[in-house]
Amino acid sequence: MNKHCSKEVYTTNIRVSAVHIGDSIALKPMIKSNRESIVMRNPLIVQWKKKNVVIFPFGVVVFWDFSANEEQRFFADIAEHIVHVQESPLRETGKVEEGSQFSFRDDRITVPSIDSKSIAVISLILARSLGLEKQELNLEKLTLQFQPLVTRKKSSLLGYVSNRKMLRISGEAMDVHQITSISMSMLDTPDLVWDDTDLCDFYKDLLEEYEIEMRHKQLTYKLELLMQHSEFILHLLEARKSFWLEVTIIVLIAVEIVLFVYDLWGAA
Numbered sequence: 271m272n273k274h275c276s277k278e279v280y281t282t283n284i285r286v287s288a289v290h291i292g293d294s295i296a297l298k299p300m301i302k303s304n305r306e307s308i309v310m311r312n313p314l315i316v317q318w319k320k321k322n323v324v325i326f327p328f329g330v331v332v333f334w335d336f337s338a339n340e341e342q343r344f345f346a347d348i349a350e351h352i353v354h355v356q357e358s359p360l361r362e363t364g365k366v367e368e369g370s371q372f373s374f375r376d377d378r379i380t381v382p383s384i385d386s387k388s389i390a391v392i393s394l395i396l397a398r399s400l401g402l403e404k405q406e407l408n409l410e411k412l413t414l415q416f417q418p419l420v421t422r423k424k425s426s427l428l429g430y431v432s433n434r435k436m437l438r439i440s441g442e443a444m445d446v447h448q449i450t451s452i453s454m455s456m457l458d459t460p461d462l463v464w465d466d467t468d469l470c471d472f473y474k475d476l477l478e479e480y481e482i483e484m485r486h487k488q489l490t491y492k493l494e495l496l497m498q499h500s501e502f503i504l505h506l507l508e509a510r511k512s513f514w515l516e517v518t519i520i521v522l523i524a525v526e527i528v529l530f531v532y533d534l535w536g537a538a
Contacts, residue, residue, distance in 0.1 A: 324393035
């Protein structure tokens with residue numbers, strides 16, 4: 271897609287890199303310890319070594335014009351605030367240039383000025399896209415785990431699957447559902463674009479370009495299907511539990527009867 275493209279020679283060309291470094295990042299302690307370097311609080315933009323970096327609570331960090339070495343040093347600085355650091359984090363990169371108007375083409379984004387608002391909007395879209403990709407991959411792995419259970423369910427062989435395995439898969443489905451539900455509240459339009467018509471239109475165009483809303487709907491639909499399978503598994507586990515409880519009670523009653531009869535014979 272190519273919207274409002276300018277033929278102007280750009281004066282600035284910045285590499286932007288979004289990295290999904292962990293499950294979540296604790297922002298409050300970072301805000302307390304970096305008050306002087308904060309450029310914006312929502313989303314959280316801070317200056318590190320005179321360069322901008324945007325940090326999101328759902329585990330994504332967006333670097334503006336950082337080298338690979340600088341990224342690693344920054345991660346080392348905030349490591350204590352990252353929950354479940356990813357060994358091979360997902361990454362999305364692009365280039366941002368200054369031009370006469372807002373536009374984008376492929377991975378190249380043009381803005382009239384690379385200011386805090388432009389940095390916030392572009393970072394927000396990249397972070398959302400990467401967050402969705404992470405959840406899509408989690409969902410894909412979970413679907414592969416559920417597939418044998420669904421197949422056995424159709425062929426009435428689900429009874430041969432262990433309770434522990436079914437409980438683990440069901441628990442993972444609930445975890446993914448919870449993480450996705452929390453992180454995808456980020457689909458709300460940011461307040462910073464409401465008072466700027468051009469920036470708001472640009473934000474909506476980027477939202478469409480990265481297919482954020484469509485991908486979120488697809489993710490939600492697939493999650494609902496998995497949750498239905500998960501609920502079935504939980505009901506089956508409960509039924510198994512009830513069955514074995516009934517069997518245990520029957521066995522105990524039978525033992526009591528045998529002991530009672532034995533006592534009668536002994537008395538006779």
